[in-house]
Amino acid sequence: MKKVLITGGAGFIGSNFCNINKDKYEVTALDNLFLGDEKNLDPDIKFIKGDACKMEDLDKVGPVDYVVHLAGTSSAPMFMGDGLIKGYMNSIESFITVLEWASKNGVKKVVYASTSSLYGNNPLPLVETQEVTPINHYAVTKRMYEYSSACYNKVNPDMDIIGFRFMSVYGPNEEAKGQFANLVSQFCWDMARGLAPVIYGDGSQTRDFTNVRDVVQGLTLAIETDKKLGADVFNIGTGRGTSLNEIIEALEKAFNNGIKAKYIENPVKEGYVRGQNADISKIQEVLGYEPTVKLEDGIKEQVENIRLDRIRQTSSDNLR
Numbered sequence: 001m002k003k004v005l006i007t008g009g010a011g012f013i014g015s016n017f018c019n020i021n022k023d024k025y026e027v028t029a030l031d032n033l034f035l036g037d038e039k040n041l042d043p044d045i046k047f048i049k050g051d052a053c054k055m056e057d058l059d060k061v062g063p064v065d066y067v068v069h070l071a072g073t074s075s076a077p078m079f080m081g082d083g084l085i086k087g088y089m090n091s092i093e094s095f096i097t098v099l100e101w102a103s104k105n106g107v108k109k110v111v112y113a114s115t116s117s118l119y120g121n122n123p124l125p126l127v128e129t130q131e132v133t134p135i136n137h138y139a140v141t142k143r144m145y146e147y148s149s150a151c152y153n154k155v156n157p158d159m160d161i162i163g164f165r166f167m168s169v170y171g172p173n174e175e176a177k178g179q180f181a182n183l184v185s186q187f188c189w190d191m192a193r194g195l196a197p198v199i200y201g202d203g204s205q206t207r208d209f210t211n212v213r214d215v216v217q218g219l220t221l222a223i224e225t226d227k228k229l230g231a232d233v234f235n236i237g238t239g240r241g242t243s244l245n246e247i248i249e250a251l252e253k254a255f256n257n258g259i260k261a262k263y264i265e266n267p268v269k270e271g272y273v274r275g276q277n278a279d280i281s282k283i284q285e286v287l288g289y290e291p292t293v294k295l296e297d298g299i300k301e302q303v304e305n306i307r308l309d310r311i312r313q314t315s316s317d318n319l320r
């Protein structure tokens with residue numbers, strides 16, 4: 001059985017990867033629990049509380065064939081104020097440490113999270129060949145991942161380092177992210193508590209809401225492929241942009257509790273993303289990826305499985 005280390009394995013996407021793939025791979029989840037929660041992981045999954053910035057913590061994992069690197073400071077608002085230096089240090093240091101550790105330990109492939117935030121307000125659909133100019137510090141760190149991967153792969157061409165620009169990911173196990181969670185989750189939690197979800201502007205802004213199971217699908221295909229991909233980068237999304245108004249409409253129907261969204265002037269004056277939908281033809285052609293979870297099904301599942309007791313802190317009225 002292939003051995004896979006998932007850094008950030010107790011986080012939102014990492015825990016879904018581990019839980020879905022626990023019978024397919026021998027998975028080890030490493031997480032410092034900065035935002036993750038061990039409860040996200042099925043009890044039989046090997047968990048190591050450790051820091052991806054520390055070689056000695058990575059050494060506790062033992063030999064693995066593949067690394068899925070998801071640890072890091074995982075959204076733009078975390079880089080605000082006091083979070084700026086810590087955010088850069090954590091994201092960059094963990095990535096480089098993991099690459100060093102992986103290349104010294106004969107890892108075959110590293111698969112990592114980049115982000116769609118790199119595209120900012122580029123013309124739609126967002127495609128990997130577009131020029132990108134990161135519009136926030138979070139996106140800068142992910143662009144650095146992509147550049148570092150290309151350098152690493154030149155020196156060590158045996159180890160592929162494949163990046164994924166995730167679109168807007170939603171799904172189970174996001175409670176520990178609290179105020180940094182996806183809008184689908186935040187709106188859901190507000191409505192479940194009888195609070196009005198807060199929409200910035202008129203709600204016509206779109207996001208390519210992608211169920212976490214499809215993100216796991218893309219990462220798994222990257223592990224499984226025999227193709228040499230070097231330091232290539234792929235979008236993962238659905239190829240469709242959905243407006244916040246459409247999400248609210250679906251949630252109002254699902255909850256049917258009379259709670260209506262509250263619309264406020266957008267407080268984010270610079271760099272607010274108006275629209276998002278990915279061109280997914282590259283990942284379809286190269287890896288055989290196809291989105292499988294329809295948004296209405298994903299939202300229904302989200303509403304049915306609300307776990308308010310697990311939320312650390314939240315409100316949909318935060319900068320995003």
Ligand SMILES: NC(=O)c1ccc[n+]([C@@H]2O[C@H](COP(=O)([O-])OP(=O)(O)OC[C@H]3O[C@@H](n4cnc5c(N)ncnc54)[C@H](O)[C@@H]3O)[C@@H](O)[C@H]2O)c1
Pocket residue numbers: 007008009010011012013014030031032033034035036037050051052053069070071072073074075090094113114115116165166167168169170177182
């Ligand atoms: N969720 C999205 O919509 C989305 C979109 C694009 C990219 N991403 C990227 O995907 C990755 C996973 O995101 P997520 O949504 O699951 O976020 P998350 O915050 O739930 O997961 C990240 C996990 O990494 C852990 N962590 C942070 N620093 C660490 C360190 N130094 N050592 C060990 N563990 C550490 C955190 O405790 C957390 O559990 C992140 O790199 C994020 O930037 C997420």
